[in-house]
Amino acid sequence: MRFPESEFVTLPAPPGALAPAMEIPVRWRASPRARRISMRICPREGEVVISMPPRATRRAGLALLEEHGAWAMERIAALAPAVDFAPGAELLLGGVPHRIRHAPKSRGGAFLDGTDIVVTGGIAFLRRRVADFLRAEAKRRITVRVAPHAAALGVTPRAIRLKDTRSRWGSCAPDGTLAFSWRLVMAPGWVMDYVVAHEVAHLREMNHSTRFWAHVDRLVTVREAAVEWLRVEGPALLRVG
Template sequence: MEHNETESIPLRAHPLALPTPTPVRWNRSARARRVSLRIDPRAGEVIVTLPLRSGRKAGMSLLTTHAAWVKERLDSLSPNVPLAEGQRIPIGGVPHAIRHDPNARGPAILWSGEIVVAGDVAFLARRTLDFLKAEAKRRITVLVAGHAAALGVRAKRIILKDTRSRWGSCAPDGTLAFSWRLVMAPDWVLDYVVAHEVAHLRELNHSDRFWAQVSRLTPHREAAQDWLRRNGPTLLRVG
């Protein structure tokens, strides 16, 4: 069980000034054995996790000690990209401008390098997000079907999530879950992530047998893993 609190605090105790105020989310977890620190790239927050018996003093001590690292990580985050008129959002790795057209057929479509969103402008962000999720589901479903057929397996169902650390997962019952944000990655990156999770339908582990199944399905393993390490945080900054 976890209890989360978010507040903004300036860490003036460290000579390297952090962004002021610095958003800090405090997690109190029964599973935590020690105080830990990480950055949430999507929210642009510092996350401090405390065991039940540790106080915030221990968390502040860790923050102060690692203030330079926190500053570096926060400064390296890509700017947040809102789902708004004129913003360019990648689809399959190709930038598409969001354009509002109240009279367009909708609620949103891809057209000549644009995401054309119909209806009232007040609903543009939500309709763009709905479109991105629907497009992700469509593309992922096609890839799952092809890779599953190649291995002679079958997914129980496909669901979309908005995870911060895992692009995909495979449950023991055969349910595959993917981040909808993968629709923004290049097609070959999406292909790798789908192949990875479909391979788990045959090998629910990361053994040599599992990686052999992945290699049967896609040649993009190393390149895709490298792309996600370098560019994945940027995808989390959209919306």
């Protein structure tokens, strides 16, 4: 590709629509294996991602974007507001709203005080300290849930790792390493518990067979509700931080 990796594109309002034209962020993604131009919404960055096969032109990508402009504008507008790690910002922890409170003269890094996430030290360190606190809390809560599920199925994970994935809440590698999105710490505990049970069950069945789902349902009873929660509320978690 010989055009910018990212840019803003103004899409005209659909015929008959009351909404004005909308400027949306577009990220162009080169994909050597792609056979056609495709488009998706990235909820984390709040942008349209257009995947381009070799020799595809920007003009062709823009044509696809304009053809589906109404869909793109609707999806971008429907995204949850972005939440930055800043004093006064509110985010979920275990499904419960918590507020970031900056206490520059205190010590202790970042810690919980009721429903406040207290962050000490200079403002320059606040963002990193909130991120570190959430990752540590996610690791603690996930590890506590892995142990009983693994014992129930008679399996032992090789390791537990945290990631910041865009599309998967958890994964199980062939070597038995379990990986989870740290953003699960914001979900209700029963939703996190389902994701943990799902990945632990893969230590017994590396597939989605009937046997696999039987293991999951043995561990948790909220599978359908948790999947629905992640479908509806999950994209908002990607807008945090």
